[in-house]
Amino acid sequence: MNVVQVDELKIAVKAHNISLFSKRSEFDITPKLIRIFEDAGKQTWKMLNYHDVTGLGNDYYEYYDKKLDSNGYLGIKDDRxxxxxxxxSDEKLYQFNKARFETFMYDLHLWEGHK
Structure with missing residues (x-):
């Protein structure tokens, strides 16, 4: 597992997923953060195709944590x-699979284009 830290957000890269860890729950979106997410995606999956949400399987808004039997949520609000x-969960915020990561990055790039 490779772990990258941006401010108080830890991004853990494993073979088939990317997990986010922190005590905080809101983070500024910066070009540096976007680059780190892109690098994490390239380390985790060979090919990525950023695209808009096409169904429940790739909508990153909600994910289910089997171990905790509970849902986690992720959104982009203004610049955060x-x-x-x-x-x-104490520190684990969210876990991406490939499909959710692709739609999340699509939205991050849309956000970046509007800045």
């Missing part, structure tokens, strides 16, 4: 990432 951790 807003994350609600699964109930019972």
């Amino acid at each position: 990432l807003v994350i609600e951790r699964p109930y019972g």
Whole structure:
């Protein structure tokens, strides 16, 4: 596992997923943060195709944590990432699979284009 830290947000890169860890739940979106997410995606998956949401399987707004039997939530509000951790989690905020990561990055790039 490779871990990159941006301010108080830890981004953990594993073979098939990317997890976010922090005590905080809101983070400023910066070009540096976007680049780090892109690098994490390239380390995790060979090919990525950023695209708009096409169904429930790739909508990153909500994810289910099996271990905690609880949902986590992620959104972009103004210039911030807003994350609600699964109930019972101390530091784990969110976990991306490939499909959710692709739509999340699509939205981050849309946000970046409007700045």
